[in-house]
Amino acid sequence: MATSRTKPTTTPKMSLKAVRAFLNALDKAHPDARSELIYHNHFELLVSVVLSAQATDVSVNKATRALYEKAPDPASMAALGEDGIAHYIRTIGLWRSKAHNVALLCQQLLEKHNGHVPNNREALEALPGVGRKTANVVLNIAFDQPTMAVDTHIFRLGNRTGLAPGKTVRAVEDALIARIPKEMLRPAHHWLILHGRYVCKARTPECWRCPVTEWCLYKEKNKIPPKSKTTP
Template sequence: MGERMAKPRKVKSLSKADVESIFARFAQMDPEPKGELDYSNAFTLLVAVVLSAQATDVGVNKATKALFQLAPTPAAMVALGQQAIEDHVKTIGLYRTKAKNVYALSQLLLERHNGEVPDTREELEALPGVGRKTANVVLNIWFKQPTIAVDTHLFRVGNRTGIAPGATPLAVELAMQKAVPERYLLHAHHWLILHGRYICKARKPECWRCIIAEWCQFEPKTPAPVQK
């Protein structure tokens, strides 16, 4: 998906017991985590995730509100045309390339899949603009498959905490699949992405309000800001 991953610090992998404790805590605090992209069906989810590369979910939701009203299906998206798609998503980074991919993947869904979004990683990755991370998001959210979609947040959290250290997104994904207890796999990527987005931030992690700080390998922990 083109996201740059910061070089991870070397940390020890956590024990199985510690990983179990972390995900038990996540499950206790947020039993049904949800992604933050707006969608109404498998197709609009796929398009939203393609548009979200190097863009914020908030920005994507603003751009797709009108687009998805006009084109909630592949046939409607093709009928809308590439230029009109561009006009709707021009507030998003790389919008021309993304609009081209959305138009082309819509055509391919009609030609190869009877307008339906396929439910295998191989078929999804054969669509324009769809990489492994995008495919994993769609498989997880729509098809309820226990995939791990490694974005910059999950990559950072996997390495900082010691849950799944790895030098590349694929290495972190595979390590995460092994480390996370099976009963937590379906929701694991949502918990970790949201944790990285709002707590375990890139520049200054908010360790003082982290619910898994007692198991995390990251040092030194960031202290709470001094109240003036």
């Protein structure tokens, strides 16, 4: 879930009435939307989100399957140490620095939070490897808080569709929080990620099968699917 470097477009801002209709349509398209990271407790969620920076959820899930069997809590993970953690996550990008951060993160959870994942932004962002986006994901999923974690997909959608245009990740986050009805904020995080990941793709948005094209203000819609290649 890497921070986006996508340049924002000049798409006009969607009306608030359209925002609600846009999100209602995404709700119907993704009624059971949830994180695609695999975890069993708040600690595993936190570690997985830290590891997912500049990596896919699929790659993180493959690496953490064995890691969490060995170390499902801060004490057992800390016992592995940096080298032990690194052994399990070598297939993930930036694995050396991530192993270092996760080892320190576990120590701090034990020393400052009795081994529990804190439920407030300040404490979360004080942990090694945890920035605003990671904190937003944990607060949203683990603690039911109406936060909006802006990853590369949501940054692209906010600008491309007119849902919440902004030149920076924080500007898009603030715009989404201001423009999305509060009761829709928590699930909207998942609706938008899944829509950006599987339909409104970076290079070739699949507008021909998009459930929200009626409200999307993107001017260069791909209305016709590419021809399938057939073997003669």
